[in-house]
Each structure stands twice: as C-alpha cells, then as structure tokens.
Amino acid sequence: MQKKSSATIYDVAHRVGVSLATVSRVVNGNNNVRESTKRKVLDAIEELGYHPNAVARGLASKKTTTIGVVMPDVTDMYYSELARGIDDVANMYHYDVLLTNTDEDPVRETMAVNNLASKQVDGIIFMGNELEREVLNTIAGVDAPVVLAGSVDGEGKLPSVNIDYVEAIKEATTTVIKNGHDRVAIVTGPVTHAINSLHRIVGYKAGLEEMQIAFDDTLLFATHQDYSAGLQVAEKIVSAGATAVIAYDDEVAVGIMNYLRDNGKKVPEDFEIITSNDTKFTLVTRPEVTSIGQPKYDIGAVAMRMLTKLMNNEIIDDTQIKLPHTLERRGTTRN
C-alpha cells in the first residue's frame, strides 16, 4: 500500500488535455461541461486517484466546510448528546466538526473561539454557560456566525437553542410541592452564570410563589457538575431540613440519591428528587430518577440547522428558539 503523494487538479487536466477550470467544474458538479469530456475527466480522476485538496479549496473559495464546536467536556453526557445532534446534521450538510473542550474556563473558551477563527471555520456552535464579557466580546469579533446550544448568555442576544428553563424548573418545583413538600431545595451551578440566576432560580421562585411557599435562601445550593458533588451536597441539604430537591445535573442528582439511600432514607417515601437532564444515568439507577425531559439531541440538531442558515445568509425569523420539554415521572417522586 504505497503512500503516493496524491495527484493534483493539474495532473488530471494535463492528462485529459483540458484546462484546470474544466476539471474544477466537473469536480464541483457544474453542469457547463459536455457530457463526453466530463466522462474523460472522471476517468482520469479515477485512474490518478485524485482527491481534491480541501485546504487549497478553502483558501481559494474562502469556505472551509468546517464548523467549530466549543463545549465544556465531551465526557459529560448532557453535552455529548447535544454534540451528537450537531454532528449528525453537520454531516448532513457536508460540514466537518472541529471539537474543543473548555471545562467552562473563560480563558480557554476565548482561546478556542480565536483559534477556530484562525482556522477559518464557517461557523461555530458554542456550549457552556460561563460566557463572561471577554468571551462574548471575542465571539462578537469573530467573522463567522455563532449559535449557542443548551446555553444562555445574560443578555440573550446571541442566536440560541434551549428549552424554557424557567418554566421547566417551575413545573418541577410545583410538582414536589403538590406531593406534600414545603421545604424543597434546589441545587444549581454558580449563580454567576446567567442560566442559574436568571433562569433556574427564577423558575424555582415562580414555583414557590404559585404554591404560596415562602422563599428561603438556605435551601439554595451551588455545586460542581459531578457525582461526588452530589454525594457531598446531600448532607447539607438534609441538614437544611429539605425533604425534596430539584437538581440541575443528573450526576449530582444520583449522588444525592445514593447518599440518602446509603444513609437510610427512603426515596421517594422520605425524600423526592427531580433532576434536569434526563441522561442515561436516570434510567440506570433504582429507583429511576424523575427528570425534566429535554430533547438534547434535537437541541444540538436544531442549533446546527440554524447555523447552516446563518452561514448561508438566510433570513431567520426567530433566533431564540425554545424547544418543548416534558416531565418524565419516574421512581424518585411519588407522583
């Protein structure tokens, strides 16, 4: 299997006895080529094993057919499912995906965006809720459309695809209250993130208000986004006298549940739990975890679809898309 330094467009043009332009035309499906010469060109391409050089093409056409995806962490189920939705529709439209993990570090986020820009990506999908001023600025300065997926910016200006977090959390909150709980805790990420302060906590308060329960900030908890964080925060939640919790992350929720059960509490009899992301984690435990249902794959897919339109300069009626959510009632709530 020899690694032949591949043929160029010049080689095939030369072989057939036509110009570069003609070869370029058949390669790009331009119909202004006589059928017979098209055949000859195709044959030559076959024989020479010619494969167009996408880099050269990108330089000449100023389109790379590559998009960038910036995300917190591929190993996070929630984001990886969005990524899969993105990737599938990207391929559908013949885009490749340049992937970057940031761990939600603003420094790495800005570096990632700048780097993608220098690689001349045609567009960017951004995931992550840090979105500091600096990140927003560099996004604004990039000469390629950007859409947020499963993420919100404080100002709500960037094109984005999400669910209605306020409404979803409100429903979760009222659900456990209706099940008889009056001390329901909520655990989110840092309140410095818009998605927590401006959406989740707002929804939580709205739920309390609707059920006429007074807000108590000792029932507010902020954690990292992993299993051990759940294990750790659980004790504090219990100490605060809560008998139900709304969690923003499934690993955290499962951590809380396992802590409770390992410490003799019965779920859902003694304590109810609703989580937010409906990943596989919620199905694998016993009991299965009640969760807000998010169309994760679709959020990614719709975001990518929107990006294709933006890259194509199409007019878009609504750039702030909210996809429908559900409440998947399972074993960690009584109803």
Next chain:
Amino acid sequence: MQKKSSATIYDVAHRVGVSLATVSRVVNGNNNVRESTKRKVLDAIEELGYHPNAVARGLASKKTTTIGVVMPDVTDMYYSELARGIDDVANMYHYDVLLTNTDEDPVRETMAVNNLASKQVDGIIFMGNELEREVLNTIAGVDAPVVLAGSVDGEGKLPSVNIDYVEAIKEATTTVIKNGHDRVAIVTGPVTHAINSLHRIVGYKAGLEEMQIAFDDTLLFATHQDYSAGLQVAEKIVSAGATAVIAYDDEVAVGIMNYLRDNGKKVPEDFEIITSNDTKFTLVTRPEVTSIGQPKYDIGAVAMRMLTKLMNNEIIDDTQIKLPHTLERRGTTRN
C-alpha cells in the same frame, strides 16, 4: 463589534515597511530577526489585529496542525473518555481535533478517513473494532500516520494503544469461578470483530481452562452495546443456567443487573457480574459494579502522544502498546 475582514500578513509587512518574510519569521518565532524590528512588527500585529490564516499556512507549509479522530459515538462513555485524553494531549501539542462519529459502520468509517485525508490532517486516531478489509485498505492508503486507540485490527499491524484484553478477561473469569461459579456466561460484541474472537473469548477460554472448567458455547452471547440490550440478554443468560457473567460493556452489564434484580435475583448472592469498561455507570448503581479497570483517559492520551511522534517522523520502539489494567472489586462480586 464590527466584523472587520481581518488584516493579512501583507498589511502588517506594509505598515512596518518590511517584507512578508520578516513578518512570517516573527510570527513563527524564528530568531533571525533583530529585536527592534521584531518589536515593530509585533506592535503592528497588535494594532491591526492580525491573526494568521491557518488555511493559507496549511497550504504553504503542508501541515495543518489538525488531526482527525474517528470514533463510533461521542455519547458512548467509553469512547468519550478516550476522546478526552486525545483532545487534551492534542491541545498540549497545539493540534486541533476534527471529530467524526461512525456508529462502527464500515462505509462511514472509510468515508470519514478519506474525508480527513482530503482535509489534509496531519494524523488520525481511529477507534472502533469493525476494521473491515476495506477500512484497513483506505487507512493504508492515507498519507498520514494512523493509530488505533482502544481498538484492535485482526492482523495487529497498525500502531495501537490498548490494554491486554486476553489477560483482563481471563482474570475476570477466574475470579468468578473462584467465587464458586462453574457456569459463567460471557457477553461480547459480534464475533466477527477481532477484539471479540481473538481477544475476549480467548481470554475467557483461558480462564476456564486454568480453572479446569469445560467450555460450553451456549454460554456465549453477543449483543449491541446498550442498556436495553443488557435487559434483553439477561433472560437468556439465566435460561442458559449461568450464575455469573462477564460483560464487555457497562451499559449492558447494568442492564443485566437491573433485569436480575427486578426479577427477584440477588446480586451478588445469587449471581455475579463483572463488566469491562469501568465508566461512571459502574459507580452510580447499587450495588456498584465490579469491573476490569481500564486507564481510558490514558489510552487516548498515549495514543495521541504516539501520533505526535509518528507525525514528527520519530523512531518508535514499540507501536503495540498495552497499558496496565486492574480489577476493581465492587458490589457485584462476593470477593
């Protein structure tokens, strides 16, 4: 925030009154530039907001500082953890990652490899155990180094990073046999994949032989790689009279466990389970699942490190790397 069509190297050269070559030198850290002119160039770059165009650079230098990663599915925990290891060391060496999901479809795998080649990636990390003749051929024909991560080809010729599957499965098998089981089932993927026929099943048989238990092919099962497959195969495993199982995938293992427990069997008292990938799924269930411990992140990281050497034409002593594995004894085995 205006989308200024960015400055080129020509603009900064012109502004400073030097040649393109000089600007190129300072941008690329070539020391053959007088300190004073270097300063001037840097200032101009700053003022003009110049960012090198990586596409143009790629065309001229024939290096894109981009590698391709071909994987079955980002949402699969096992592979996404490898991907994270890959991405981290890729960034360390200033490579970007072009990611493609294949669902282990050979057609998509060959397309992915060809596509990456046309994008002129400097190297490729390939994950997935299908590796049909056709895929192998196109890999061989690509003008860029390729290394397998967490995957084996039948011939064992390609550079790769794995654990010793034979040994790992053998240990798992003898472990449950020592715990008193003489009918232990094994569930793998399709036997048409080398990793199953040439590694896992071989290890299983070696374990049986060591413990002087006769091989019984009614105890061999092949499934898809997901939770519901585990739920489904569990019944058959029980019918076959097995009292222990070695599973190749954590979701499958958890599916088996949940089926058993939902049907009144006690794990590990009545039935023992050992799984293979040690993903988060094994920690989240009750009981936690005993698993072969794989250094997943490291497999990805080491594969990527090896790829950097290959891309750099460095000599590599051993291209068939086997990283150490462990047995993480948890709640689904008695010992």
Next chain:
DNA sequence: CTGAAAGCGCTAACAT
C-alpha cells in the same frame, strides 16, 4: 538579519 520570488492546489471572474 532581511528581502525577493516562486509556489502550495484550487476557485472564480472574464473571455472566447
């Protein structure tokens, strides 16, 4: 230490 010049492989007017 710096510049000139020739591409890298392809696309995209503009002609014909």
Next chain:
DNA sequence: ATGTTAGCGCTTTCAG
C-alpha cells in the same frame, strides 16, 4: 462549453 488569468495568504528556499 472551455480556456486564461489572477489571486487566496502564507512559507520557504535562495540571495545578499
């Protein structure tokens, strides 16, 4: 329907 001609923005000898 096909060819000519400029580049795209940068790297890289080769001179000096």
